[in-house]
Amino acid sequence: MVLKVYNSLTNKLENFEPIQARKVSMYVCGPTVYNYIHVGNARSVVAFDTIRRYFEYLGYDVNYVSNFTDVDDKMIKAVAEQGITVSELADKFIKAYFEDTKALNVEPATKNPRATDNIADIIAFVSDLIDKGYAYSVDGNVYYRARKFKTYGELGHEDLDTLESGASQHVSKEELKQKEDPIDFALWKAAKSGEISWDSPWGKGRPGWHIECSVMSTKYLGDNFDIHGGGIDLEFPHHENERAQSEAKTGEKFVNYWLHNGFVTVGDDDEKMSKSLGNFVTVHDLLQKVDPEVLRFMMSTTQYRRPVHFSQAGINEAATNLNKIQTAYRNLDYRLQDADADNDPKVDQEVRQIQADFQDAMDDDFNVQNGITEVYELAKLGNVYSERPVVFADTIKLIMQRLQQLTSIFGVDLKIGSFNDQEVENLIEERNQARADKNFARSDEIRDELKEQGIILEDTPQGTRFRRENKV
Template identity: 85%
Template sequence: MGLKVYNSLNNEMEVFEPLQAGKVNMYVCGPTVYNYIHIGNARSIVAFDTIRRYLEYLGYDVNYVSNFTDVDDKMIKAAKEDGITVPEVADKFIKAYFEDTKALNVEPATLNPRATENIPDIIKFVQALIDQGYAYSVDGDVYYRARKFKTYGELGHEDLDTLESGASQHVSADELAKKEDPIDFALWKKAKPDEISWDSPWGKGRPGWHIECSVMSTKYLGDTFDIHGGGIDLEFPHHENERAQSEAKTGKRFVNYWLHNGFVTVGDDDEKMSKSLGNFVTVHDLIKKIDPQVLRFMMSTTQYRRPIRFSQAGLDEATANLKKLQTAYTNLEYRLKDAEEDGDPKVDQEIRQLQADFQDAMDDDFNVQNGIAKVYEIAKLGNVYAERPFVFKETIELIMQRLKQLSSIFGIELSATAFNDADVEKLIAERNQARADHNFQRSDEIRDELKEQGIVLEDTPQGTRFRRENKR
């Protein structure tokens, strides 16, 4: 069947065909770095990292670009409040971003361009739009003629008359007086006194938010590229404006597939989590309290277009499911000790079929819920197989490989336990002897001692084994 994705431009499922065979060029809007990323930001980061990982699983070479907006009104405000420069604010929170996303096991982007590193290219882009009649300058500001772009509003499925009415009510009188049309938007903003600024043909100023992404995406991925991703809240006006600017300048289709992830909501009324509403939880704070893999797993196992309700119940469910996978992996690893050479053709075929079912699920617009269900089935099959009196090494290794491979698409790294740890094995042998001698006090002491080290003993028909609990 092949991979199909839901394209927000036409609200339809489409067969995914990259421009270049075997390669995917992908741009995902990154954060404005004036604070730590919150769970809502992390949703988009994790969703598109999971999509990227699946594309890589399919064999694509993914060129993944995700920007940092490191100058805007929020950055300027944060710098003033902290008594530091805008670049210092950016450096602080970009460093925190990399620390927090690493904890969530997010693959590093191919490139993380910063808006301030691309000012000359932004100025050239804006000038090109002016030269083509798509933009105009007024008293140091530059605006884009939205209505001149014939399909403006198509991506966000917005009516221009409705947009005009809304803009007239929400734009300040001074700005409205400058604009030719209320729906026009800023490409370049005139600097206020003591603000960070750059020289330009229109005077000192700084870029508008939308133009930054148009410049950086086309600079590093080309005039037309495969996938543009981001939160559903960016569909309009941010992505709409990116599309209008880029296609006006190049005369080419900007993006082939627009993918938008759902919100993270909180509370009984499912309110969107955002910094502006003050109801956010930062990843920076949360991962000090919980295992980051649990947060990652909760987010990566919800289909990217669906909303996620952030709750303790959701974290608890993710914890339990993650433990199931790790336990199955551990159970299989333990049986490698006494496994016989060769494999079991029937079980091997069941694993291959489950992997095919997994791929069918994921090919349906990255349906991770159905996909992870197949991984759970592999884990269950592994547990049942590990309980057999006689097991085959090749089959155990196949199950372990598939569990590890498919779990990694969700950003989860199943780990082997050092079962040859001499100290642990020595204590287990001592405990076994204590039980044989009916010295249950010493037996319990050893179990408790190991538990304090994060090692859990399990008495099975095949003998006593141990596993290490995931601890942060």
């Protein structure tokens, strides 16, 4: 089966054909770093990290660029309230971003450019648009002539007359006087007193939001690249404006495939989680209460275009499902100690078929919900096989390798080492002896003591094993 992706520009599933064989160039809009990322922000990060991981599983070399917007209106407002500089605010929350995304097992981007490190490139880009007649300056501001770009509105599937009516109602009178057309948008903003600014041919000012991503994506990936990703709320106007700016400047197609992830929703009304609505939970706070692997698993096992409903019930369900996979993996590892050499050809073939079915599911626009179902089937096969009186080492290793390989696409690393805790093993031996001596009070005491530490004992025909519960 050929990998198909849903292109937001055409609203169709399309065969994925990279510009360069076995290479993927991918840009994903990053956060504005004025606060900790919330679960809604993390949804996009996790969704595209999962997509990236699947490309890597298929053998692609992925050049993954994700930016930081480190200067904008929200940041300027925040620093005025806190009495610090924009760069100090950005440094604080970029550091926090890396800490939170590392906890969620997000692979580092190839490049994380910052807008403020690319001011000279932004000014040159804007100047080029002016020279080409796509932009004009008024009183230190520079605006883009949206109607001059013949397919403006096509990505967001917006009607220009409707946009004009809406813009006329929401844009300030002062800005309307400056603009040739209400739907024109800012490329460069004249500085107000006391604001961070840079010298430019139009006076002191700072870049508009949309131009930052056009500059950083083309700078690090080229004028035409494979995939541009981000939340569905960025489709219009942010990505629409990026596309218009970039193609006007280069004369080339900007992006081959536009991918947009669904929102995180909360409450009975499935309201979008956002800072502006005040209904958000930061990842920084949530990770104090919830196992990072569980949070990652919850978000990565929902297909990227679908909304994720954030709730305690969802977290609990993710913890239960993740435990099933982890338990199957440990059961297999436990049976290695008494496994015979050689393999079981029939079971090996079942493993290969499950892996093929997994890939068929994921090739359908990264359908992780069908893909994870195949992982559950593999875990079930592992459990059934590990209960056999006679098992073969090579088959056990094959199932374990495939479980590890497939779950890693969802950002979960199956490990055994953390469970080889000598202190726990000693308590298990003491409990076994207590049971042999019919000292059931001590046996129960040990079980309860371990349970308080999140360690669950499992008595099996092959002996007593233990597992750690995921924090929910």
